[in-house]
Amino acid sequence: LNIMKASPHNNNVWGATYNTRNNVTTDAGAGFEQTLTGMTVGIDSRNDIPEGITTLGAFMGYSHSHIGFDRGGHGSVGSYSLGGYASWEHESGFYLDGVVKLNRFKSNVAGKMSSGGAANGSYHSNGLGGHIETGMRFTDGNWNLTPYASLTGFTADNPEYHLS
Template sequence: MAAVQPLVFDAELENVRERLQARKMAGRDDSLWMTQYNTRNNVSTSAGAEFKQTLGGLIMGIDRLSQYEKSSGTLGAFFSYSHSNIDFSRGGEGHVDSYSFGAYAGLQHESGFYLDSIAKANLFDNHVKGRMNSGGAADGDYRTWGIGAHLESGIRLSNNKWSATPYMAFTGFTGSAQKYALSNGMQADVDTTHMLRAEAGLGMDYRLILSNGGELQPWLKISVRQELADNNQVTINNRDRFNNDLSGMRGVFQTGVHVKITDNLTGHLSAGYGDGAGVQSPWRATVGMSWSF
């Protein structure tokens, strides 16, 4: 279960990143927004633990766009809830309820340069029901905390309709250590869980103005992500020690569309796929709305 927490954190984080990407379409200074998101991860760790994670959640936020002489800035806050169902390949299951809150800030210069930052904290309620080699079952519950941050910078190169955005980003996460026991007396000692990731990518979008005054902005993004953290230890019964190592490189493809419906109302859809470093994400999908006032 320890390997699940960074995946939950990252799935929630993606929605805030997309919000910062879409903020320029909001018609006025202040906005309320929400996104419903779903994702699937097929995971294989270096410790031999294989599982499938199906996550669904909802995120809500509020932000303000401020105009300066040669730039604009976004400042916002958000709250998110998600539920993950976990199916272990060796038998057994679990689920994780995640509650998170955070803040974000973005700066866009008229030259095209931008800088985005996000800080987020999570509370994870974990339940695991394992299947023993003897055929019996055992279950247990435990709670952990996590904190993390994301920093991204790039330059938006555009003409009237097309734009291309090369960027680099860094993401870090730390989950609290925890000791817990299953109903059969088995003890688990989970060390502090880490994620440290470097990312480089390219985004492209096209702005289409409709005859009724609305706008469509389809976009796509391709990125390469290198996970650097490789020491996430779990000890069972003070004897057997395992490392949930998900370090390595993976590729991610994302696409979507922003829709300006009125001066006050926008919507968005997105989908994604990722593979590599022990994690295959066969699908990710989001849908959301933003209301400006």
């Protein structure tokens, strides 16, 4: 929300892409390589109100993560998401932001057992996350200071799955 608050607009269509890669090596040989790519698009409306500004928006996205293990085996997770956000900022700098997001995950695993055998499986799961933040924005010329407090939570169902 901070990026959208920084750009003056009344109605906005926006998009963001991301791509990360992590390589982890351990002395025990349990290293892995992971990639994460995704895209999120959204729309919002920013409105002036007496003594402040409100922003309401919605977004949807897709991401895919793949992980490969040094000792063999790999897995992947695809995630579709849908969410909304709201923001209120008083002209004094006090603000309150909130985000809620639903996810649908599709997971695949292809494991390599220490005996040399293979185990494969896939499953679907759902997730729900939220974030709320409040703070005070102090600005003076080229600097700003924003003390804040926030709370973030996420839960996902726990589907039963079997490897074969």
